Structures are given as structure tokens and as C-alpha cells.
Amino acid sequence: MVRPVSLIHVLTIDSATYDAIVAHARRDHPDEACGVVAGAEGSDLPTRFVPMVNAAMSPTFYEFDSTDLLRLYREMDDNDEEPVVVYHSHTATEAYPSRTDVNLAGEPGAHYVLVSTRECGNGEGPVEFRSYRIVDGEVTEEEVRVVERYDDVPTNAQEV
Numbered sequence: 001m002v003r004p005v006s007l008i009h010v011l012t013i014d015s016a017t018y019d020a021i022v023a024h025a026r027r028d029h030p031d032e033a034c035g036v037v038a039g040a041e042g043s044d045l046p047t048r049f050v051p052m053v054n055a056a057m058s059p060t061f062y063e064f065d066s067t068d069l070l071r072l073y074r075e076m077d078d079n080d081e082e083p084v085v086v087y088h089s090h091t092a093t094e095a096y097p098s099r100t101d102v103n104l105a106g107e108p109g110a111h112y113v114l115v116s117t118r119e120c121g122n123g124e125g126p127v128e129f130r131s132y133r134i135v136d137g138e139v140t141e142e143e144v145r146v147v148e149r150y151d152d153v154p155t156n157a158q159e160v
Contacts, residue, residue, distance in 0.1 A: 009142030010112040011131040012153050013037075017049050018140035020093050022127055024051045025115040026091035032089050033115075038076050039084035046084040046111075055089075061100065062088045076155055087129075088112035094118070095130040097139050100124040111142065112160070 017037055025033045034054050037046035038057035049130060050072055056063040087108055090098075097105070105112060116128040133140045147153060 009133055009140055010145055011046075011113070011142055012044075012145045012150075013046055013085070013149055014148060014150060015048055015146050017085075018129070019048045020051070020112060021085075021087050022115060022129065023128060025117050025126075026120055028054065028089065029117040030056055030059045031122050031142050032059060032062040033089040034064060035086075036072060037085035037087070037098050038072075038079075038081040041080050041082050044084060045153065047150075048081065051108055059091045081106050082092045083110050085111045085113050087115065089115045091116075091120075092118050095128040097132055098135060102137055102139060104133055108133075109134045113144075 021035070021037070024035060027033070032054055033051070035049070035051040038045070038048040038050060039045045051063050054062045054073075055065040086105075088101075090094055090096075093116065095116035097112060097114065101112070101114075112132045112134050113137075114128075114130055114132070118128075119125045120127060127146060131142050131144050133142060
């Protein structure tokens with residue numbers, strides 16, 4: 001199922017998931033980290049954090065392991081989930097999608113999160129956390145709203 005992209009672009013993410021993505025990016029630095037946060041189909045809420053192994057093991061490129069990715073998509077299908085967030089880190093550049101990132105963006109309903117660890121050095125410095133929609137090669141940055149819990153959040157970002 002493909003969610004319609006709203007005119008108001010907002011990623012609402014709980015603080016635990018936000019912290020887990022940042023921790024993964026710091027841990028894998030100087031290589032790029034990558035992963036997915038799944039959520040119930042149509043909910044637009046990222047709830048199941050799935051860190052992946054960067055099969056490229058590279059500071060300038062990420063690649064999901066094809067076996068792990070197939071397993072994840074089967075799990076999501078079995079659980080009526082979809083990829084709400086697809087994330088990776090940039091280790092030497094800002095948190096903005098590269099041409100390669102744009103060309104590989106195959107989930108038009110997903111939020112594409114980039115975490116820049118370029119100022120992280122030993123993994124302790126600040127990071128830049130940004131989110132985008134990438135549809136048909138067009139990149140649109142969106143607001144990131146970090147909440148403690150999803151209790152008071154609309155079940156669909158289009159309701160915001």
C-alpha cells in the first residue's frame with residue numbers, strides 16, 4: 001500500500017526511535033549506517049526499529065544486504081507493516097540526499113531520514129538529523145517532530 005504524500009510534510013517520530021537511529025549512526029561511523037523503521041500499514045508512525053548491516057561497509061555508500069532486506073519485507077508483509085522510515089548516515093557530508101540516494105529511493109510513501117555524523121569524530125560529537133520525501137526524483141525536506149509517545153498523535157500525518 002502506498003500512502004498519499006501530504007501537502008504538509010512532517011515526520012513524527014518517538015524519542016526512543018530517534019535516539020536509536022542516532023546511536024546506530026554514531027556506532028557505525030566512519031562507515032555509513034542504514035536501516036528501516038517499520039510501522040502499521042497506513043499509519044505513518046514509525047514503531048519497529050530495524051537496524052541493518054551496511055553490506056557495502058563503506059564511508060561513502062550504503063547497501064542493504066539483499067537476504068536481510070528480503071527477510072524484513074516478508075516480516076513486514078506478515079505483520080501488515082510497511083517501511084515508514086528508511087534511514088542512513090552520511091559520514092563526511094551534510095544530511096542531504098545525494099544523487100545516488102535519490103536514484104535508489106524506491107519507497108514513495110516512506111520518510112527518508114539522513115543523519116550526518118561528519119562532526120562526530122569519535123562518535124561523541126553533534127549529529128544532523130533531517131527527513132525528506134523522495135518521489136519520482138523530487139526531494140522535499142520535511143519537518144521532524146520528536147515526541148515522547150504516540151498517544152496524542154493523529155494516526156495519519158495527513159491529519160496534522
